[in-house]
Amino acid sequence: xxxxxxxxxxxxxxxxxxxxxxxxSSSVFSSLQWYRQEPGEGPVLLVTVVTGGxxxxxxxxxxxxxxxxxxxxxxxxxxxxxxxxxxxxxGDYNQGxxxxxxxxxxxxxxx
Amino acid sequence: xxxxxxxxxxxxxxxxxxxxxxxSPKSGHDTVSWYQQALGQGPQFIFQYYEEEERQRGNFxxxxxxxxxxxxxxxxxxxxxxxGDSALYLCASSLGRIFYxxxxxxxxxxxxx
Numbered sequence: 579x580x581x582x583x584x585x586x587x588x589x590x591x592x593x594x595x596x597x598x599x600x601x602x603s604s605s606v607f608s609s610l611q612w613y614r615q616e617p618g619e620g621p622v623l624l625v626t627v628v629t630g631g632x633x634x635x636x637x638x639x640x641x642x643x644x645x646x647x648x649x650x651x652x653x654x655x656x657x658x659x660x661x662x663x664x665x666x667x668x669g670d671y672n673q674g675x676x677x678x679x680x681x682x683x684x685x686x687x688x689x
Numbered sequence: 690x691x692x693x694x695x696x697x698x699x700x701x702x703x704x705x706x707x708x709x710x711x712x713s714p715k716s717g718h719d720t721v722s723w724y725q726q727a728l729g730q731g732p733q734f735i736f737q738y739y740e741e742e743e744r745q746r747g748n749f750x751x752x753x754x755x756x757x758x759x760x761x762x763x764x765x766x767x768x769x770x771x772x773g774d775s776a777l778y779l780c781a782s783s784l785g786r787i788f789y790x791x792x793x794x795x796x797x798x799x800x801x802x
Contacts, residue, residue, distance in 0.1 A: 584731075611790055620693070620779050620793030621732070666731050675722055675788035676745045679731030 582669050584680030591657055592688055599652045599683045601667035608673045610650045612641055615664040615682075624652075657687045691716055693794035695780050701800045702770050708799060710765040714782030715792045720744075721763040722791065723755060724779040732779055738763055739786070767799075775801045 582603045591597055601610070609628045613621035625634050627643035627650060634641045638661075640653040650667055664684050668677040694713040702708050714721050720739045724732035734747035738757035752768045761782075767774055777798050781791035 582731075609788075613793075618795065620781070620795050621791075622793070623790045626790050668731070670788060673788050674745055674786075675720065675737060675783055675791065676734050676747065677724075677732075677791075679724075679733070681729075681731045 582667060582678050582680040584667055584683055586683060587681065588684045588686075590686045590688065593658055594656050595687075597654050597657060597685070599665055599667075599685075600649070601651065601669075601680050602649045603669060603678075604648065605669070605671065606647050607669040607671060608647075609670045610643055610647070611668045611670070611677070612650070612652055613666045613668060615666060621666055654685075657685075659687050659689050661685060662687050693780055693782050693792050695778075695794035695797050697797060698795070699798045699800075701802060704770055704772060704801055706770050707766065707768045708770060710767075710778055710780075710797045710799070712763045712765070712780030712782075712794060714761050714763070714780075718782035718784050718792065719761050720783045720785070721757055721761065722781045722783070723763070723765045724781060724793075725749075726777040726779055726796070728776075735765070770801045772801050775799060 612624045615621040625641045630645045630647045632643045638655045664682045666682045667680045722737040723735040726732040736746040741757045754766045757763045777796040779796045780794045
C-alpha cells in the first residue's frame with residue numbers, strides 16, 4: 579500500500595510565527611504537489627515539485643522536495659490569519675495524475 | 690474563465706439507492722478525475738477519464754462507475770449506496786496525458802442515511 583504520511587495533523591499558532599509541515603513516504607514520486615483547502619471548497623493547487631532537491635517559493639511559502647523524491651516540506655514564514663486552512667500534500671507516481679494524498683494538516687493562525 | 694463545475698452541491702440518499710454526480714471541467718481541460726474525501730481525511734482517487742475512456746482506477750468497488758462525454762464533461766455513478774459512501778466527492782480536471790496539476794471543483798456533499 580502506498581502511503582503518504584503528513585505531520586503534524588493539527589497546528590494552532592499565533593500570527594507572525596513560522597511553521598513547517600512535513601510529508602513523508604517510503605516510495606519515490608515522479609512529482610509532488612501541495613494544495614490548500616478551505617471549508618466547503620475543493621483543494622487549490624499551490625505548487626508542483628518535480629526534481630529531487632528542488633526548492634520553490636510562493637511569497638511567504640517555501641516548498642522543498644527531498645533529494646530522493648520521497649519527502650517534501652512546506653514552510654510558512656510570518657503566518658497570517660489568511661493562511662488558515664487544510665494543507666494537503668499529494669504524490670504522483672506515474673505522471674498520470676493518480677494522486678496519493680496525505681491526510682492533511684489543519685492550520686489555524688490566530689490574530 | 691469558468692473553473693470546474695459540479696452538481697448538485699448537496700445530496701441526501703437512502704441506503705441501497707443509486708446516485709449520479711456531474712462535473713464540467715475547466716475550459717480547455719480534457720481529463721477528468723474523481724476523488725472521494727471522507728471527513729477529516731485527504732481525498733482518495735476513484736478513477737480518471739481521458740478521451741471518453743477510463744484511463745486509471747483507484748481501489749474502489751465496481752459499484753463506482755463513470756462516464757466522460759465528447760464535450761469532456763463527466764458523471765460519477767454509485768450503485769447500492771452504503772452508509773460509508775457518505776463523503777465529499779470532488780471532480781478535478783487537467784490537460785493532456787502528462788500531469789502537472791489539478792483544478793478541483795467545490796465538490797458534492799453526499800449523505801447516505
